[in-house]
Amino acid sequence: MELTQDQLIKLYTLMVRTRKCDELIVNALKSGKAIGFFHSGQGSEAVPIGACTFNLRDDDYLYPHHRGHGIGYMLARGLSPKPFVASHMGRVAQDVEGPTARERGIHGGSGTIGASFVLSAGMGITAKKNGKNQITACFFGDGSANRGTLHEAMNLASVWKLPIVWVCENNLYAQYMPLKDSMAREDIADLASGYNMPGVIVDGQDVLAVHEAVKAAVDRARAGEGPSLVECKTYRYRGHSEGGPDISHYEPRPAKELEEWKKRDPIKLFRENLLQQGVLTDADVERIDKEIEAEAETLEKYADECPIPKPEDPSVLDRLLYAE
Amino acid sequence: MKQTIYLMAIREALDEELQRDDKVFILGEDVQQGTFGTTTGLVDKFGPERIMDTPLAETAVAGAAIGAAQAGFRPVADMMFGDFMYIAGDEIMLKAAKWRFLHGGKVNVPVVIMAAVGGGMKLGAEHSMIPEAMIMHTPGLKLAVPSTPYDAKGLLKTAIRDDNPVVFFYHKGLLGLPGEIPEDEYLIPFGQADVKREGSDVTVVATSAMVQQSLAVAEQIKDKVSVEIVDPRTLEPFDLDTIIESVKKTGRVVIVDEDTKRCGITAEIGMQIMENGFDYLDAPIQRVAAANMPIAAGFMEEHVLPQPKNIAGAIEAVMA
Amino acid sequence: MKLKNDDLIFMYKTMVRTRKLDEITIKGLQEGKVLAFYHSSQGSEALAVGAASFLRPDDYLWAHHRGHGIGYILAKGGSGRDFLAEHYGKATGSCLGVSGFHFADPENGALGAAGTIGSVFPMSLGWGLAAKKHGRQQVTIACFGDGGSNRGTLHEAFNLSSVWKLPIVWICDNNGMAQYTPITDAYAKDDIADLATGYDIPAVVVDGMDIIAVHEAVQAAVEKARAGEGPSMIEAKTKRFREHSIGSPDVVHNQPRTDEEIAEMKKLDPIITFKAKLLEQGVLTKADVEKINNDAEAEMAEMDQFCVDSQIPDPSILNTLVYAE
Numbered sequence: 001m002e003l004t005q006d007q008l009i010k011l012y013t014l015m016v017r018t019r020k021c022d023e024l025i026v027n028a029l030k031s032g033k034a035i036g037f038f039h040s041g042q043g044s045e046a047v048p049i050g051a052c053t054f055n056l057r058d059d060d061y062l063y064p065h066h067r068g069h070g071i072g073y074m075l076a077r078g079l080s081p082k083p084f085v086a087s088h089m090g091r092v093a094q095d096v097e098g099p100t101a102r103e104r105g106i107h108g109g110s111g112t113i114g115a116s117f118v119l120s121a122g123m124g125i126t127a128k129k130n131g132k133n134q135i136t137a138c139f140f141g142d143g144s145a146n147r148g149t150l151h152e153a154m155n156l157a158s159v160w161k162l163p164i165v166w167v168c169e170n171n172l173y174a175q176y177m178p179l180k181d182s183m184a185r186e187d188i189a190d191l192a193s194g195y196n197m198p199g200v201i202v203d204g205q206d207v208l209a210v211h212e213a214v215k216a217a218v219d220r221a222r223a224g225e226g227p228s229l230v231e232c233k234t235y236r237y238r239g240h241s242e243g244g245p246d247i248s249h250y251e252p253r254p255a256k257e258l259e260e261w262k263k264r265d266p267i268k269l270f271r272e273n274l275l276q277q278g279v280l281t282d283a284d285v286e287r288i289d290k291e292i293e294a295e296a297e298t299l300e301k302y303a304d305e306c307p308i309p310k311p312e313d314p315s316v317l318d319r320l321l322y323a324e
Numbered sequence: 325m326k327q328t329i330y331l332m333a334i335r336e337a338l339d340e341e342l343q344r345d346d347k348v349f350i351l352g353e354d355v356q357q358g359t360f361g362t363t364t365g366l367v368d369k370f371g372p373e374r375i376m377d378t379p380l381a382e383t384a385v386a387g388a389a390i391g392a393a394q395a396g397f398r399p400v401a402d403m404m405f406g407d408f409m410y411i412a413g414d415e416i417m418l419k420a421a422k423w424r425f426l427h428g429g430k431v432n433v434p435v436v437i438m439a440a441v442g443g444g445m446k447l448g449a450e451h452s453m454i455p456e457a458m459i460m461h462t463p464g465l466k467l468a469v470p471s472t473p474y475d476a477k478g479l480l481k482t483a484i485r486d487d488n489p490v491v492f493f494y495h496k497g498l499l500g501l502p503g504e505i506p507e508d509e510y511l512i513p514f515g516q517a518d519v520k521r522e523g524s525d526v527t528v529v530a531t532s533a534m535v536q537q538s539l540a541v542a543e544q545i546k547d548k549v550s551v552e553i554v555d556p557r558t559l560e561p562f563d564l565d566t567i568i569e570s571v572k573k574t575g576r577v578v579i580v581d582e583d584t585k586r587c588g589i590t591a592e593i594g595m596q597i598m599e600n601g602f603d604y605l606d607a608p609i610q611r612v613a614a615a616n617m618p619i620a621a622g623f624m625e626e627h628v629l630p631q632p633k634n635i636a637g638a639i640e641a642v643m644a
Numbered sequence: 645m646k647l648k649n650d651d652l653i654f655m656y657k658t659m660v661r662t663r664k665l666d667e668i669t670i671k672g673l674q675e676g677k678v679l680a681f682y683h684s685s686q687g688s689e690a691l692a693v694g695a696a697s698f699l700r701p702d703d704y705l706w707a708h709h710r711g712h713g714i715g716y717i718l719a720k721g722g723s724g725r726d727f728l729a730e731h732y733g734k735a736t737g738s739c740l741g742v743s744g745f746h747f748a749d750p751e752n753g754a755l756g757a758a759g760t761i762g763s764v765f766p767m768s769l770g771w772g773l774a775a776k777k778h779g780r781q782q783v784t785i786a787c788f789g790d791g792g793s794n795r796g797t798l799h800e801a802f803n804l805s806s807v808w809k810l811p812i813v814w815i816c817d818n819n820g821m822a823q824y825t826p827i828t829d830a831y832a833k834d835d836i837a838d839l840a841t842g843y844d845i846p847a848v849v850v851d852g853m854d855i856i857a858v859h860e861a862v863q864a865a866v867e868k869a870r871a872g873e874g875p876s877m878i879e880a881k882t883k884r885f886r887e888h889s890i891g892s893p894d895v896v897h898n899q900p901r902t903d904e905e906i907a908e909m910k911k912l913d914p915i916i917t918f919k920a921k922l923l924e925q926g927v928l929t930k931a932d933v934e935k936i937n938n939d940a941e942a943e944m945a946e947m948d949q950f951c952v953d954s955q956i957p958d959p960s961i962l963n964t965l966v967y968a969e
Contacts, residue, residue, distance in 0.1 A: 035622055036446050090446075090622040111450025112411060113380055146379035146803060148796020155794060158832035174380050176354040182379035184806035184844040191842035196832035249377055250356040250367055308623055317627055321617045349777075373777075379807070384766050384800035391770015394755045395704060397777065399770075414760050414797075419767060425965040427748035427756050428740035432968045463966050487968035 003054065003211070005279050011053055011207050012274060013288055015045040015267045018072040020296045021081050025069075025088050028300070029242045035090045041068025043237035046266035047169045048072030048139070050210030051230075055218045056137060061105040061123035063116045065139035065169045067236070070109055073139070077104040085299045091306035105136075114147025116140050121153040124162035124227070135163040135221040137214070143174025145188045154227070158195040163221035165214060166229045169204065171236040178248045189231040197227050204232030205266045208273075235261035325504040333473035333505055334362040334494055337480035338400065340509065342370050345398060348484055351376040352385055352402030359404050360440045360499060386412035386437065390420045390489070393435035398484055406441035406493060407453045420489035421464030432487045436480075442533050442582055443629045444497035448621030452629075454532060456583045459491045460559045460592065466490040466514060467559040471535035473503035475557055478512030486514070495533045515561030519570065523552035526639055527570040529593055530580040531556060534612075534630065538580050541635045549639055559589060567593070568601045575606035578638045582629060585613035610638040647859070649927050655697055655719075655855055656922055657936050659689040659915050662715040664940045665724050668948055669714075669731055673890050677952070679733040680744035685711025687853075687885035690914030691817050693719045694858030695785060695878075699866070702780065704753045704771040706764050708787035708817045710884070712745050713757055716787065722749045725947045734954035741957040742965065753782075762795025764788045769801040772810035772875070783811045783869040785862075791822025793836045802875075806843045811869035813862060814845070814877040817852065819884040824895050837879035845877050852880030853914045883909040 003011075022042050028034035041048075044067060053076040056062065062077065064070035071084050079101060086093035101107075107123070110116060120138035127134040144150070145168060157164045168188050172179045180186075192199025198220070202213040210232055217228035237258065239246035246253055274280040309316065328336070341348050350363055356377050358364035367375040378385050382403065389401035403409050409416055420433050441454040459467045466488055470476035476494060483490035520535055521542055528551055530538040535555045542551035552570050556563055571577055577597055579590040590611040597609060612635050615628045647655075666686055672678040685692065688708075692715025696705060705720055707713025714727055723738070730737030731745055738747045746757045755771065758764065768786035775782040792798070793816055805812045816836050820827050827836075840847035846868075850861045858880055865876035885906065887894035894901050922928040928936075 036448070087622075111448060112408060114411075143380040146381040146384075146800065148381065148383055148798070148800045150796070151799030152794065152796040155831060159830060174353075175359070176357045177377055177379060181377065182803075182807065184803055185842065194833070194839040194842045245357060247357055249354075249372075250358075250364075317615070317617055317620055317624060379800075379804065381800035381804065383797050384769055384804050387763070387766020387797070387801070388770040388773050388804065391755075391767040391772075392774040392777070393770070394767075395771050395774030395778075397774055412766075414763050415766055418760055419758070419763060423756050424968060425962075426739060426743050426746055426759075428738065428742060429965045429968075430739070430748045431750055431755050434968075466967070 007054060008274060008279050011049055012270055012280070014049045014053060014075050015207065015270065016288060016292050017075050017295070018045045018049060018068065019267060020292050021071045021075070021084065022068050024085065024296050024300060026238070026242055028089065034088045036088070038088065038242045039067055039069065039240060040238040040242060041072060043261065043265070044169055044171055044204065044234040045072055046207035046210050046270070047167070047204050047232045047234055049076050050207040051137065051167055051214040052076035054211065055215050057134065058104060059132065060134050061107070061127060061136040063120045063123070063136070063138040064106060064109060065141055066109055066113065067141065067169065070106070073106065074101065077106065079104060081299060082302060085303045086306045089303045089306070090308060091303055092309055094306050114144040114149045116144060117147070117149040117153035120164060121156055121162065124157055124164040125160070127163050128160070133222045135165060135218055137165045137167060137218070139167045139169060141174065142168065142170040142172065142179050142183070142188060143177070146174070146182055154191070154195045157227040158197050161224065161226035163224070164227040165217040165221055166227060167214060168229065168231040169234055170231055171234050173236055173240070173248065175240040176247050176249055187231060189229055192229040197229060199229040199231065201231045201233065204234030205264045205269055207266055207270050237262070326507055327502060328473050328505050329499070330473045330476055330494070330501040330503070331361045331499040333477035334480055335364065335366065337477040338363060338366060339369070341481055341484040342366065342374060347396065348398045348400065349374040349376065350400045350402060351378050351389060353378055353380055353404055355402050360496065362494060363402065382408050382411035383415055386415035387419070389435050389437070390415055390433055393433045394423070394431050398434050400436040400438060400484060403437060403439040405451050406439040406455050407450050409437065409439060409455060417462050421462045425464060433489045434487045435489045436483045436492055437489065438492040438494065440496045441493040442495040442497055443619055443625055444533070446622050446625050449618035452619040452625070454493060454495070454582045456493070456531065456559060456581070457588045460589055464489065465560065468492045468514065468557065469532045469559060470494065470557065471498065471520070471532050471555050473501060474505050475512060475518070477505055478510055479557060482511045482514055493532065497533045498536065501536065512557070514558045515563050517554050517556045517563035517566035519552065519566065520555045521551060521553040523550040523574070525550040525574055526552065526576040526578060526642055527567065527574045528553045528578045528580060528639070529556065529567055531559065531589070532582065534580040534582050537632055538635055541632050541639070545636060545639065549643055551639065564596055564600060567597065568604070571597060571601045571604045575604055576642045577605065578610045578612065578635070578642050580612045580630060580635055582614055584616055585611060586616045588613050607642050610642045612638045651698070652922060652927050655693055655859070656918055656928065657940070658693045658697065658715070658719050659855065659918065660936055661718055661724065661940045661943065662689045662693060662711065663915055664944045665714050665718070665728065666711055668944045669728065670890050672728070672731060672948070678731045680731070682731065682745065682890045683710055683712065683888060684886035684890055685715055687883040687909065688817055688819060689715050690855035690918065691852040691858050691880045691882050692716045694855040695787070695815055695862045696720045697859065699785065700782065701752055702782050704755060704775060704782065704784040706768045706771070706784070706786040707747070707754065707757065708789060709757065709761065710789065710817060713747050717747060717749070717754065720752050720754070722747070722752050722754060725950060728947050729951045729954055732951040732954070733956065734951055735957040736951070736954040740961060742962070761792045762788070762797045764792060765795065765797035765801035768812060769804055769810065772805055772812035773808065775811050776808070781870045783813060783866050785813050785815060787815045787817060789822065790816065790818040790820065790827040790831070790836060793839070794822070794830055798839070802840070802843045802845060805875040806845050809872065809874035811872070812875040813865040813869055814875060815862065816877065816879040817882055818879055819882045821884050821888070821896070823888045824897055826896050835879060837877055840877040845875050847877035847879065849879045849881065852882035853912045853917065855914060855918050883912060885909060
């Protein structure tokens with residue numbers, strides 16, 4: 001299916017919103033408003049948006065990649081960014097409109113990298129057993145591609161012909177570890193042949209290319225033909241974790257590398273494409289930027305007003321431990 | 325003596341042992357940079373062959389270290405977060421711990437598994453544990469839990485020279501803790517508790533960051549209660565004698581630990597005191613430990629992990 | 645290395661001894677002499693002996709768990725008596741009688757055997773790392789089954805052995821069955837060797853019932869590893885003549901394997917086919933064959949007696965084994 005002009009604009013808008021939400025948390029950490037970790041996803045917006053926006057059904061399962069703490073995936077799935085922003089400020093989100101993450105097949109993210117594979121295999125089994133042509137999309141990085149859980153889950157998904165789409169967001173670095181020193185081959189997609197499944201490589205900066213490649217894999221999974229692997233070549237603009245060093249092993253990452261990749265910024269590339277095609281005008285671009293800027297300001301104010309979990313009511317913790 | 329901080333003391337121990345013995349090497353995810361600073365800069369001196377960055381693959385990191393230990397080296401594997409040791413459960417709990425015994429004592433496993441542990445950084449359930457009980461529970465492993473720069477350096481050097489697998493937990497909340505260490509080389513033998521503060525009313529047994537927290541509480545209430553603080557420093561081997569000696573003097577015990585209370589080390593230590601020092605006790609033993617739940621992130625962390633007020637409360641209760 | 649007649653005879657003898665030791669261990673289990681369990685290696689002797697013969701004593705060896713490694717152990721120069729005594733739970737066993745069915749012989753490069761399938765990968769990675777760091781051109785032979793190949797540890801260790809160019813020869817004993825699960829239901833392709841491509845590890849598939857084919861493939865990989873050219877993988881297609889564990893049901897999922905099926909497999913018996921070849925080539929005479937058989941039987945009878953006569957370990961040793969002093 002060809003994407004309509006409205007759909008193209010939606011992809012663009014979602015990428016800009018993803019970038020803006022990411023920047024919001026980066027800045028909030030600097031000013032001390034946000035707490036804990038943040039692993040920025042700037043530079044890779046085309047992967048979640050291209051893969052998820054128009055390829056997934058509401059009832060499909062999704063395991064987001066940890067970069068950006070999943071914000072691109074949430075927005076692509078039509079979720080409100082409120083809980084994302086509020087939780088990074090250590091606050092309890094209020095008045096959240098729209099579907100919950102659970103209602104869009106997102107069941108959590110792991111603190112241990114690589115848990116995604118085996119948990120997604122479980123969601124793939126569920127999707128198959130439900131018999132409603134649901135699929136599971138599992139997103140992971142080049143770092144987690146080193147975990148043994150990949151092997152166990154990809155093998156089983158293939159043997160059992162599970163409707164899973166494995167999408168690798170290969171941004172060339174796992175924390176400080178460059179891919180060239182952590183994987184025997186350049187292309188993670190090369191692993192796919194060992195499991196008898198298609199493995200394709202796609203330009204992860206090109207939102208339409210990501211959309212197309214994932215679409216083919218999703219169609220295959222929905223048709224009961226089993227799993228596929230899509231490797232998106234992309235880049236991480238910022239350090240592994242905000243406040244941490246931005247290095248390769250123990251030396252600064254090459255500035256030239258970042259410069260080169262920024263020339264192929266996924267938002268910029270797509271904007272130029274849409275302007276050229278006449279889908280967007282300069283005025284549209286400006287309007288979208290302004291709207292999203294305004295949304296970000298509202299979100300920040302909103303988060304400030306959300307309550308901190310009440311220290312006098314830690315009983316909430318007891319209720320979380322076991323289901324009744 | 326010279327001034328240093330906890331993480332520098334750890335780095336110094338690694339530096340000296342790498343220098344002393346060419347069979348020592350470090351491997352782990354991003355150890356050339358050092359996620360917590362404990363290994364930072366060592367690559368400049370010893371090169372990437374001995375300070376090995378590995379991919380994100382915990383079973384391979386632990387297995388490679390343990391296998392190389394069997395085959396003649398003294399590797400130090402850095403697991404980054406203590407929580408991640410669970411991923412390499414087969415390698416650490418079944419191979420490192422059991423293989424000397426299982427194979428009739430023919431092959432030693434002189435490996436050090438080190439990891440950053442503990443809360444205070446609000447990092448939540450999978451980045452905040454101090455899984456002491458899991459290690460202390462496993463025969464075949466030794467466990468060092470330093471609470472000061474001095475202990476960290478001396479214990480880590482001993483760990484590297486030990487012919488057994490040693491788990492070395494460095495606490496994330498102590499990394500910047502200042503303290504004095506000797507100019508000259510020194511080792512701290514395992515199985516020797518250290519009385520961190522002398523007192524006469526109550527014995528507080530604490531490990532790792534809880535030692536520092538207990539010291540602060542003891543100082544605050546010193547006009548009311550004279551607190552003695554005993555730091556076992558290693559949980560296996562475990563120095564019960566020093567604790568019993570203290571209990572003979574005070575007759576009252578509070579055990580403070582950051583790991584989960586249920587089946588935690590407070591239960592084990594409390595029972596050992598019961599079995600070996602019941603007659604010296606004037607009151608039931610009090611325990612302070614993490615609530616029986618995963619460690620919550622953000623502002624909720626303090627409701628799971630032990631806080632100074634809990635320690636003060638337990639001391640008050642045992643004195644009542 | 646070109647095999648001389650003596651080498652061929654050594655390999656044949658070692659296969660016969662492996663089979664006899666397997667048989668006596670099974671008998672011991674049935675008579676209550678063997679205390680734990682036993683996973684027979686009958687059908688895969690050509691792989692074990694072909695792979696582990698003519699290695700250097702200081703090469704590291706992770707034997708496959710079938711037969712609890714006996715074929716590999718005997719081929720590398722280890723002691724069958726220590727093996728059997730361990731199974732009898734005696735103080736003379738390879739692990740002083742405390743392991744039940746494990747084997748360790750550090751002088752022969754056997755640093756231990758695991759109770760968890762798939763731990764071969766990270767541990768052998770460590771041995772390979774040590775071999776490289778020692779700088780003495782040692783290699784590590786690391787064996788696993790088709791069952792073990794399903795473990796995630798394979799991925800981590802294959803990848804790192806390739807990135808670090810470690811001198812490891814990964815050998816898969818693919819007998820088609822992991823306990824009761826057929827490989828066809830546990831892996832999506834015919835050849836497990838196909839996994840190696842993803843790690844840039846050269847891999848070959850060999851007939852595991854042909855000892856010469858196995859030996860040549862392993863030696864080629866060993867030479868590459870010694871020369872610093874990194875790891876290789878060899879997948880040997882073998883047969884499992886017996887049930888997974890002696891006394892357990894012999895089933896595929898829950899359906900019994902048929903007698904016809906087993907009889908068909910046994911036509912490929914690596915000992916019988918190699919014997920026929922050596923007789924035909926005149927390397928062995930019928931009299932030689934008979935003598936080898938008789939010698940092996942005598943050796944086993946002697947071992948059995950020795951193990952029966954050996955003492956049960958003194959429980960006071962247990963405390964000395966947990967930690968090194």
